[in-house]
Structure formats: C-alpha cells, structure tokens
Amino acid sequence: MELILFLIIGLTVIGAGMMVILTKNPVTSALYLTLAFFGLAALYVLLGAPFIAALQVMVYAGAIMVLFLFIVMLLNLRDKQTWELTTGMRRALGLVVAAGILLVALAAMKGLVSPPAPLDTDMGSPAAVGLALYRRxxxxxxxxxxxxxxxxxxxxxxxxxxxxxxxxxxxxxxxxx
Amino acid sequence: MVGLNWYLVLSALLFCIGAAGVLTRRNAIIIFMSIELMLNAANLALVAFGRFIPNVTGQALVFFVMAVAAAEVAVGLAIIVTIFKHKESVDIDKVNLMKW
Structure with a gap:
C-alpha cells in the first residue's frame, strides 16, 4: 500500500518537474511546480513528517508560488515568449552535465543499505520539531x-x-x- | 515497505531535472523555478534521512532551508524585476553587463 502510494506520488512529482522545464509559458510552469510541491508534501506525510508537510504547503505552494505568479503577471511576458531553449551545443552540454550529476548521485548511494524504519515515533509532530527548533x-x-x-x-x-x-x-x- | 534508497533515487532525479532546467532554459523566471525544484529535492533527501536514522535534525534543517528559500525567492524576483525594468526582457543571455 505504501509502495503504491509512493510510486503514484513519485511519478506525479517527476512528471510535474519535467513539465516545469519543458513548457513554454511561465504560468504553466508555475502551476506544474505547485503540483510538484503538493506531491512533495504528500511524500513528507508518507515519511512521517506532518509538520514539514504543512509548512511545505503553506510556504512553498502558498507564499512562494503566489510570488512567482504575481511577478510573471506583473512582467507580462507572454507575448514575448518564444521557445527559448539555449542553442544546440549548450543544450546538449547542459543535459550531459545533468545526467552526470544523476550518475554521481546514484553511484554514491549504491552501497547504501536502508535501515528499517521505526514505525510509531512522533518525531515529525509539530511539538517535537518545535522543541528541537527552540532548544538545540x-x-x-x-x-x-x-x-x-x-x-x-x-x-x-x-x-x-x-x-x-x-x-x-x-x-x-x-x-x- | 519503501526503503531509504527509493526516496534518495527520487530526490536525485528531481535534482537532475532542476539542474537540466537551469542549464538549458534562458528565461530567468523558469531558471528560478528550477532552483526551487533542486532545493526541494535536497529537502526530500533530508527528511528521508531523518526518518530512517531516526533523528529530528533533518526536519529542523528543512525548516531552515525553507526560510532561506523564501528570502532567496523574494530577493531574486526583485532582481529580475529590476533587470526587466532596464532590459525589457528576462532572457539571461541579454544580461551581459558584468561579462568581460
């Protein structure tokens, strides 16, 4: 059950992230980015961090995305937007560098053995995180x-x-x- | 049961999508959104590590990343608005005042 949820949300987040960098219109990008932020909030709930999930929705999906949309509308870019990817060689170089980062990250976690997750800790509750924030x-x-x-x-x-x-x-x- | 590696792979993928966006797009606003994507990938890795270690430090770090991201977005968008006032464009290839 948890695996199915993780796969659905994870694929949604990856797809929304792809759409952010592939669409022409900045408004569309911003809306897909909001979808990605909501997906990440759901993943935080799956990870047992409801406080961080609430913060994610409030700060990222609420405040930051409103700021982005406000600026996009203020600048009125739509009629000036063409498909403005960089030129061929630089685009290829960029994709190669990004793929290299992915390879390094995957290689770094190759030998990593996942420890079993402890189940009912209330580590992610607002009280626990708040105590950590105000003490340590x-x-x-x-x-x-x-x-x-x-x-x-x-x-x-x-x-x-x-x-x-x-x-x-x-x-x-x-x-x- | 979803292990730690699944979350780390998802985080790495998300980070690479953001990096590809920064490296291939020229619209400053979309580059900014890609940076947000990369920050969120790092947040996901932090929360996942904090869950599996288990330790609340990861979530406290995510809190600070969010605060810094909010400040960064406000200042960055102000810079973009200032550039747009001068150049009538947010194409970063046209911002070459400090290029030698």
Whole structure:
C-alpha cells in the first residue's frame, strides 16, 4: 500500500518537474511546480513528517508560488515568449552535465543499505520539531528570522529606488507590447 | 515497505531535472523555478534521512532551508524585476553587463 502510494506520488512529482522545464509559458510552469510541491508534501506525510508537510504547503505552494505568479503577471511576458531553449551545443552540454550529476548521485548511494524504519515515533509532530527548533537550534532560528528581515528590507530598498521620476514611465511596463 | 534508497533515487532525479532546467532554459523566471525544484529535492533527501536514522535534525534543517528559500525567492524576483525594468526582457543571455 505504501509502495503504491509512493510510486503514484513519485511519478506525479517527476512528471510535474519535467513539465516545469519543458513548457513554454511561465504560468504553466508555475502551476506544474505547485503540483510538484503538493506531491512533495504528500511524500513528507508518507515519511512521517506532518509538520514539514504543512509548512511545505503553506510556504512553498502558498507564499512562494503566489510570488512567482504575481511577478510573471506583473512582467507580462507572454507575448514575448518564444521557445527559448539555449542553442544546440549548450543544450546538449547542459543535459550531459545533468545526467552526470544523476550518475554521481546514484553511484554514491549504491552501497547504501536502508535501515528499517521505526514505525510509531512522533518525531515529525509539530511539538517535537518545535522543541528541537527552540532548544538545540535556537541560534540558527533567530538568525533565520534576521535573514528574513534583511531580505524584506533589501527587496524594498532595491525596488523603491528612483521611483519618483520613474513613476510616469513605470506605468507603461504592463501596457507595452 | 519503501526503503531509504527509493526516496534518495527520487530526490536525485528531481535534482537532475532542476539542474537540466537551469542549464538549458534562458528565461530567468523558469531558471528560478528550477532552483526551487533542486532545493526541494535536497529537502526530500533530508527528511528521508531523518526518518530512517531516526533523528529530528533533518526536519529542523528543512525548516531552515525553507526560510532561506523564501528570502532567496523574494530577493531574486526583485532582481529580475529590476533587470526587466532596464532590459525589457528576462532572457539571461541579454544580461551581459558584468561579462568581460
């Protein structure tokens, strides 16, 4: 039963990932990426990590994908999009490098013997992860919050500059074809 | 029973799809989505290791990866918007100001 679920979800995630890099339209890519994120959340549930699964849905499928779709719509790229793969030799090189990474990763796990999974641990519950975050990983936790604050300030500073004199022509960005 | 190796193979496949996307596409937004795919592959490997060891550290690491990914997406998309304001395009081959 678990194997069947794993195969169905795994194939869905792989297929959605392929579609992300194969479709022309960035909006389609973003929607397939959302599907991949939901599939990964289901895999986290299978792995006994419901807290991480909930975070995956909220942070990735919720916040990050909304940001992506918002930017795609803000930039209005659709009429400029052609099938824009890189040229032949660079594409071949890219695929060879990606296949090489896959080979190295598979070779690295060749001799790996899977330990039997302990069944009913509540290791992935919000309480257990929260205790780990607030005790053992307290300093990284605070550093992460500072990082997010810096990101917020950086984004605002980056996009706010020169806005007074750009305001008249800035409105033309979405109306331009 | 699904073993650790199954999850690692899935994670490796997902990572390679993301790497292929970064190396073959030119649209900066799709390259960004491919990077997210690679981060998620790493997250899957972390959670799988944490499940089979068993140790809660893997899930704590995934939490931090998510925080960094959120910051990275916000800053990266801001950079893309800034590039689009200047170049009218998100084709990374046209961004060659710092190329020598």
């Amino acid at each position: 990983f307290l300093l990284p936790f605070e550093v992460a919050s500072v990082l997010l604050l810096i990101a917020i300030i950086g984004v605002v500073a980056m996009l706010k500059q020169k806005s007074p004199e750009q305001a008249p022509e800035g409105g033309g960005t979405d109306g331009r074809t």
